[in-house]
Amino acid sequence: MDYLSINKDTWNKRTKVHVESAFYDVASFKNGKCSLNTIELKQVGDVQGKSLLHLQCHFGQDTLSWARLGAKVTGVDLSADAIEQANLLKQSLGLKADFIESDVVQFGRKNTQQFDIVFTSYGVLCWLSNLTDWAHTISSSLKVGGEFHLVEFHAFNDLLLGYSYFPSNEPDIEEEGTYTENCDGASSTVVTWSHSISEVVSALIGAGLTIELFSEYPYSPYNCFDGLELVPNLGYQMLHKGKQVPLLYSIKARKIA
Ligand SMILES: C[S@@+](CC[C@H](N)C(=O)[O-])C[C@H]1O[C@@H](n2cnc3c(N)ncnc32)[C@H](O)[C@@H]1O
Numbered sequence: 001m002d003y004l005s006i007n008k009d010t011w012n013k014r015t016k017v018h019v020e021s022a023f024y025d026v027a028s029f030k031n032g033k034c035s036l037n038t039i040e041l042k043q044v045g046d047v048q049g050k051s052l053l054h055l056q057c058h059f060g061q062d063t064l065s066w067a068r069l070g071a072k073v074t075g076v077d078l079s080a081d082a083i084e085q086a087n088l089l090k091q092s093l094g095l096k097a098d099f100i101e102s103d104v105v106q107f108g109r110k111n112t113q114q115f116d117i118v119f120t121s122y123g124v125l126c127w128l129s130n131l132t133d134w135a136h137t138i139s140s141s142l143k144v145g146g147e148f149h150l151v152e153f154h155a156f157n158d159l160l161l162g163y164s165y166f167p168s169n170e171p172d173i174e175e176e177g178t179y180t181e182n183c184d185g186a187s188s189t190v191v192t193w194s195h196s197i198s199e200v201v202s203a204l205i206g207a208g209l210t211i212e213l214f215s216e217y218p219y220s221p222y223n224c225f226d227g228l229e230l231v232p233n234l235g236y237q238m239l240h241k242g243k244q245v246p247l248l249y250s251i252k253a254r255k256i257a
Contacts, residue, residue, distance in 0.1 A: 021180035060086025108137025135207035
């Protein structure tokens with residue numbers, strides 16, 4: 001079965017729904033609102049004049065937010081429709097960015113450019129079968145001294161949602177709607193893989209990167225799972241037996257040599 005084509009088709013369908021959603025709020029973005037959250041803004045820091053590769057950029061709001069902050073950006077995504085929407089958004093705002101339609105691993109095999117920063121966030125790893133290849137894409141796309149930044153949903157919460165914590169060669173194949181409020185119940189096939197935290201960290205170390213920061217967070221900026229509750233000024237939390245579940249983690253890693 002061609003899992004990549006199945007997910008590509010799903011993300012093409014989702015893109016149409018997402019650009020019209022309150023969740024992504026394109027109108028506010030066009031009016032100047034930054035789509036990035038405090039976690040990544042603080043972790044990545046000043047991007048002025050830096051080259052930044054955004055892997056799995058979806059339809060480009062975060063990529064273009066980094067461009068507004070002064071970065072020279074390139075976004076990569078599997079979905080042709082997402083890349084088309086990203087280019088439309090870029091043109092309507094008069095911003096500079098390169099958007100490339102590609103699977104992350106295929107991009108890594110062909111790419112010859114090296115960047116100051118590689119960034120990826122929120123719901124990216126579950127779509128990838130092989131983190132060794134993913135980490136190689138990151139390492140080969142970084143200049144020596146360059147930084148990788150990941151902000152991702154926590155695998156501990158995936159376990160509570162009924163997925164495996166530990167990786168398996170066999171993916172989960174499900175029929176699912178999407179996470180935006182305007183999903184009308186229409187579902188499509190999603191093929192996802194579980195990745196434990198140690199698998200992520202080991203893949204990055206194995207690709208020659210040095211981990212400089214690892215953080216975990218009990219709040220998510222996004223209301224995208226069942227059972228989340230809003231805590232004003234902090235975000236959404238999930239309680240398990242009255243205790244906070246880790247919802248996000250972030251990693252900063254550097255290519256030393
Ligand atoms: C949840 S979204 C990323 C979230 C992003 N932070 C956002 O909300 O704008 C996941 C993205 O990964 C992309 N994707 C899935 N599999 C991929 C692959 N193998 N290579 C590149 N992109 C992929 C999808 O097309 C989708 O745009």
